Amino acid sequence: MKKGQPRLIMDPYEWLPGYGESRVSFHSVGLDVILDIDYEKEILVDNEEVVLALRREITFNYVRCFIRGPFPGGSLFELDSVPSEFKLGKLTEFADSEWLRDNLKTWSLVSSQESPKFRHFSIQFLSENVAFDVLAVDVFLSDELPVR
Template identity: 55%
Template sequence: MKISQPKLVLNPYEWLPGFGESKVSFRSVGVDLVLDVEYEKDVFDADGNEELSIVRREMVFKNVHSFIKLPFPGSIIFNFLGDASEFGLGELTEFRESEFVRNSLDSWRLLTSLEPPRLRHFSIQFLAENIAFHVLAEEVFLSGELSVI
């Protein structure tokens, strides 16, 4: 499927360590998809001693229509049209032109006369875990840091 016109949504390397994520998992909560991104962070205790802590953030995709989890690199489902320098690997990107969106909305219209959802095509590659996600959702939110128990 062809994709183009990337738009940066967020760069997780603004909060991930340079070596990236430690673990990525996903789960659904109703019609939302949650990507749990765990990573290591240096913290200081009350005495000023440095400790390593595992924390996580959630990327919550709201009202998900569909998603694809792929190995990265190695998948050729999506064909990017344009200058590869327009978006960076490992960044959460929205593709404003997407056959994935167009095909999903065409299928929606065949099934119902209800107003179609306002789908957006989000994509992110997790470079340490070697996986990529393509998500059709209405919106995405990033949580603050959460402790890992």
């Protein structure tokens, strides 16, 4: 399936350390899918370096479909865009998505209700070697949280 017209939503490396995430996991709450991203952050406390174990959540609201796959590795998707427009490791929305179009067609065949305004999001975690593609209505990033 082709995806194109990428648009940057968020760059996790603005808050992740240069070496990336320590762990990525996911869970769902109702129709939301939440990615838990654990990472370390070094801070100075009384002139001593302290390493904090932190977590942030990327919450995808009202998820229609969700794909988790290895990265790099086989992918269901083919980039139909200028490669320099797409940056690995960043949360990206694809305005042109065959996967989204196909899902909206299926929705219209099985429901008389108007479809929610689904969007195709994609992100790769370069240290954990995992990629996520999600059809959801919206996405939100939490503040920093202590690791549970």
